[in-house]
Amino acid sequence: MADTQEQPVGDAPVDPSAGPSKNELKKRQKALEKEKKEAEKAARAQELAAQKAASEVDYATQFYGALPLNQSQTRPKIPRVQISCLSAREGETVLFRARVQTSRAQGNRMVFLNLRQRSDSVQALLVVAPEKVSKQMVKWAASLGDESIVLVQGIIKKSPEPIKSASVQDVEVDVTQLHLISGIDGRLPFTLDDAARADTDEAPVDADGKPQQFNRVLLDTRLNGRVVDLRTPTNQAVFKIQSAIGDLFRQYLSSNGFIEIHSPKLQGAATESGASVFKVSYFKGNAFLAQSPQLAKQMAIAADFERVYEIGPVFRAEDSNTPRHLTEFMGLDLEMTIEEHYHEVMELLDALFLSIFRGLREKYSNEIAIVGKQFPADEFKWREGPEGTLKLTFRQAIDILVEDGVARETLDDINTENEKRLGRLVKAKYDTDYFIIDKFPMELRPFYTMPDPEDPTLSNSYDFFMRGEEILSGAQRIHDPVLLAEKMRGKGVDPESMKGYLDAFRMGCAPHGGGGIGLERVLMLFLKLNNIRRASMFPRDPKRLEP
Template sequence: MEFVEGIREKDTLELTELLKKQETDGEILVEGTVHSIRKMGEIAFVILRKREGLLQTVWEEGKTNISISDLKEGDCIRATGTIRREARAPHQKELRLCAVRILSSPAAPLPLAIDKWKLNTSLETKLNLRPISLRNIKERARFKIQEGVCRGFREFLYTRGFTEVHTPKIGAKGAEGGSNLFKLSYFHKPAVLEQSPQFYKQMMVGVFDRVFETGPVFRAEKHNTRRHLNEYTSLDFEMGYIDDFMDICAMETGFLQYTMELLKREYAKELKILGVNLPETRKIPTVRFSRAKELAAEKYGRKIKNPFDLEPEEEALIGQYFQEEYGADFVFVTHYPSKKRPFYAMDDPEDARFTLSFDLLFRGLEVTTGGQRIHDFHMLTEKMEKRGMSQEGMEQYLDTFKYGMPPHGGLGIGLERLTMQLLGEDNVREACLFPRDMNRLEP
């Protein structure tokens, strides 16, 4: 009987390990994909792509066991060689190749020059060739940063007593209602894809007090803009026993502070590759919705068309205002109009036209929507009635409140939008591995 006793230790070295080696350490073993080949006669520079970065290896006529013509870009190889200092190489080290074994070979030459520092091609082409275009070092670095953001969210919330939940994406009813729901037939019953884990995370506040989820949400919005996706990853949390919605803003600020530190510490390489300037998160200004509109209107000479709506251009100007006046990358815009918020939002007791809610703008773009929710059963059913909403299909959600719920609130953060703003990208599709929009369902 054979047994598996845990991970197998391998002789092959990862980049960090092998860069610690010296010539005197003798032959080492390495694996990687041939990223590019530059032939120089008797020698050739063969750049290997590894998960931690690029490694310069050197093929030498008569010293390496294979002919350089046997090697091509896209080959996956296992090779032995010796490490040498070389001031002009990345990391100031290179590997002199001894024995090269080709593990696999591509069937065709690459359709994109992925070894260029910046892929010189349209977004459309990059997305069509996603499995290939992401092999470019800069392209893939974005998604390491994205990993760091998602990881930071979870790690931070674990330390603050939150429980991670997994809620269903197929449901009988959407949390926000309206027409932007994808519909499907579920064993002959009508069903929808959830627009948000809102109902479920509120139900779970009654159980765990503080919960979070990182998962996909689906919106059948007929928007084809640079900031909309029809499927995206939402970072959601919901917490009980809040004093007011500023507890939610404070928790989000804590997350941002934690995550920027995590990125600095663990993702420095990718930040450098992408030239990212991390935003200021020590002090995030807050401004009421109505006041924010006024400030932007006054400073930039814009007329307020609708006091209960915020257009993307106004968002951008508010962002600019707080950048210029306070050096702030983020700003909490609070007290959104009730009309613009779902029924479960808590109205401001001082002026019911507004809610105890907020959006977080990051460099002029909304990346979060959050706020305090109604926790009283009667208040909730009355508001539903006032909005002409039926309770049908909402029984279990309403039960949550009927049987007691603490004051609570929460938020949802668009992971791709946050990544996009962090990286200074102009299109949210640059921050999504496989975007889904009105025209794109593949790859």
């Protein structure tokens, strides 16, 4: 009987021809799905890495950055425009140089720039754009310091609404290229926004209505950082008007037969008195800085030039730390022969001032308005028409002050306080900021002033006033050498110390007169700047020789 084998207890026998079990299939499926997800994740990561790498590639490097130092290496003739003309160039691509007045970034894809040329400004915008403006370009633009000088290329586009922060309000610049010409080394002494703020301005408020902190820039701080201060729209306008006064002065006198002269500023003797001149060493001796071109003007008349004028520096060694005095200022001086009466000179000077006032009002109203925003003032007034400029004698001026309560015995001269008081009284009574006072007492005038023929205590002299302050002093001059020497001695001046000057009259000289005008004082009073230092580009006073 054959042996029989027993089957082991447990699983059924495996059939090699059978497929994978259900469990195995599930495991394999899960493994495949996991592999697929990991592959997809890796692909996404690779795609993101590629995108990131692509985004970090700066495709705008040629469109921005610092330019090499301009040493006049080349002279490419690329047309450039002025900001003031951009409104007429809508849709055009333009190139111009400007300062970055302010910048404001919005995220890392956009930056606003306020760009300025002198008193003109425009808003510019950089926005990230493929192949044109990169994020790196926007970030670099946002990092530019205020007052940096840049070269800008962009497309002029219509602004959807007026841009109140710029003088050009109807268009803006879509920047395509931006290069740095000159950066800022160090910190600005103050911001232009602070420097341009009127003293009357109140602190701005935030969204909750709370006052925000802001800085008021004091005058000394301004003058210490004068180069930055002069960049404000107000100062750009102030000194444009100052230039205009000089131009109008020249134009009027040139059209009336005057020629311009240039007198020396070093002289061997004081013009009027030794107390108010600067003494300087001059080789082995001393010289004096000229208080005025007075001597040269009169000698030019003696040399038959008949009508002369000069614009030049005047030096006064007076320790006057007031809002109306400088130790060096620009003098507008003229001298002319007279035919019959010294009022010929006074009347020509009056016509000269009226010509200047009209010229400023007609041609520089925009600049006057810009200054008025920071220094609010009543419009400067003068009398026109048949009545003409108000003319008072010195005695009439004294009477006006006495009527207002000033003690007559205190009015041998009209001091600064009473000058201003007289100006207010004249404005109230005659509605004018500009007037003339004639016939000053002889004792108040320099030695070369001609005495009045009927009353030797008076002189043939006059002062002109704006807003109650003197801006011109003038007179008929003594052309007779004997009388001139007598008056010199009476004022304590030795005629021999000024022999060259006196000899000019010994050679024969026509009757003549003239006057001297302080340019800065005219500018200050016309615009009502309240301090003469604001009317001087780099003022000099007893405490300031820098910058």
